[in-house]
Amino acid sequence: xxxxxxxxxxxxxxxxxxxxxxxxxxxxxxxxxxxxxxxxxxxxxxxxxxxxxxxxxxxxxxxxxxxxxxxxxxxxxxxxxxxxxxxxxxxxxxxxxxxxxxxxxxxxxxxxxxxxxxxxxxxxxxxxxxxxxxxxxxxxxxxxxxxxxxxxxxxxxxxxxxxxxxxxxxxxxxxxxxxxxxxxxxxxxxxxxxxxxxxxxxxxxxxxxxxxxxxxxxxxxxxxxxxxxxxxxxxxxxxxxxxxxxxxxxxxxxxxxxxxxxxxxxxxxxxxxxxxxxxxxxxxxxxxxxxxxxxxxxxxxxxxxxxxxxxxxxxxxxxxxxxxxxxxxxxxxxxxxxxxxxxxxxxxxxxxxxxxxxxxxxxxxxxxxxxxxxxxxxxxxxxxxxxxxxxxxxxxxxxxxx
Numbered sequence: 001x002x003x004x005x006x007x008x009x010x011x012x013x014x015x016x017x018x019x020x021x022x023x024x025x026x027x028x029x030x031x032x033x034x035x036x037x038x039x040x041x042x043x044x045x046x047x048x049x050x051x052x053x054x055x056x057x058x059x060x061x062x063x064x065x066x067x068x069x070x071x072x073x074x075x076x077x078x079x080x081x082x083x084x085x086x087x088x089x090x091x092x093x094x095x096x097x098x099x100x101x102x103x104x105x106x107x108x109x110x111x112x113x114x115x116x117x118x119x120x121x122x123x124x125x126x127x128x129x130x131x132x133x134x135x136x137x138x139x140x141x142x143x144x145x146x147x148x149x150x151x152x153x154x155x156x157x158x159x160x161x162x163x164x165x166x167x168x169x170x171x172x173x174x175x176x177x178x179x180x181x182x183x184x185x186x187x188x189x190x191x192x193x194x195x196x197x198x199x200x201x202x203x204x205x206x207x208x209x210x211x212x213x214x215x216x217x218x219x220x221x222x223x224x225x226x227x228x229x230x231x232x233x234x235x236x237x238x239x240x241x242x243x244x245x246x247x248x249x250x251x252x253x254x255x256x257x258x259x260x261x262x263x264x265x266x267x268x269x270x271x272x273x274x275x276x277x278x279x280x281x282x283x284x285x286x287x288x289x290x291x292x293x294x295x296x297x298x299x300x301x302x303x304x305x306x307x308x309x310x311x312x313x314x315x316x317x318x319x320x321x322x323x324x325x326x327x328x329x330x331x332x333x334x335x336x337x338x339x340x341x342x343x344x345x346x347x348x349x350x351x352x353x354x355x356x357x358x359x360x361x362x363x364x365x366x367x368x369x370x371x372x373x374x375x376x377x378x379x380x381x382x383x384x385x386x387x388x389x390x391x392x393x394x395x396x397x398x399x400x401x402x
Contacts, residue, residue: 276349
């Protein structure tokens with residue numbers, strides 16, 4: 001089932017009104033979660049994840065969360081109680097939106113909630129993975145052992161994301177600059193030749209006539225580019241608004257020649273790292289599979305992981321269940337099977353996550369290495385072709401006049 005987000009207003013045992021947010025699979029589960037905290041729901045409204053982010057003021061980035069986790073880890077490893085640790089974090093936190101978050105968490109903890117329950121009321125900031133690992137650490141008294149792994153998890157995910165963005169920045173700038181150059185040539189330079197050709201009155205070469213017609217079309221209908229771009233963006237978001245349509249879109253993306261493999265490796269890395277961290281925290285496999293499924297964005301893979309979860313619930317091995325889907329890399333289900341036999345599924349999944357992360361970086365690096373010269377060549381041909389065609393037409397007419 002998908003995760004829904006709710007804003008609530010509830011009354012505690014002393015009659016105080018509390019406002020907050022939480023995530024649950026259904027409204028009934030949300031009410032049960034509030035009742036478990038000894039709160040009486042007064043108002044419960046379904047909302048979107050984006051709305052929760054807006055309601056909390058400035059968006060809390062992954063980098064902010066990494067800094068928060070690092071500070072909390074240091075204090076917890078020093079055997080400082082959670083409420084005192086949060087008080088110290090409040091004092092050293094420079095960013096105002098992070099300070100508000102820490103104050104909110106500390107208030108909930110002082111009221112008797114566990115840290116995981118306090119974090120659960122902020123699903124816009126803390127993922128299911130984060131909350132489950134914190135809860136496992138609090139329950140088992142090993143929070144000081146699990147927090148460093150959680151911090152490493154967040155740092156690795158953020159580093160991989162930054163590397164991909166950094167690698168793709170130059171090709172995107174190159175592409176945008178080239179497209180703008182070609183458009184400026186067609187809109188402002190090519191039309192200057194029109195009067196020249198009309199004065200000469202000779203027959204215009206077919207290639208030059210094509211460029212003149214293209215230039216005229218851009219001048220007359222170029223304004224349509226903006227609504228067309230917005231229309232495409234709206235259509236793309238419309239595809240993602242419905243679960244069935246999004247699954248079809250995501251399945252199509254996975255079938256793309258180069259990008260499909262890259263997207264698959266990225267999601268498999270996220271799945272492996274998440275499930276490995278959860279199993280390492282002592283969380284049962286079924287529950288770990290559900291949480292790991294929720295951190296993946298591709299609906300096609302989510303559907304197959306739901307099938308895997310049902311198979312595992314029926315008694316099948318995780319490796320065999322992954323293999324049956326036919327969706328996941330051979331390396332994943334083979335090593336998971338080995339891990340199940342040796343009782344080291346968690347550590348093996350963490351190593352697999354590093355392997356697939358490396359595959360993603362290598363794929364992006366190869367893609368960028370091939371993309372840069374291809375873009376330069378393509379744009380060079382486009383710009384050079386326009387100039388050569390127009391100059392050739394001018395020279396040909398001068399030759400005829402001579």
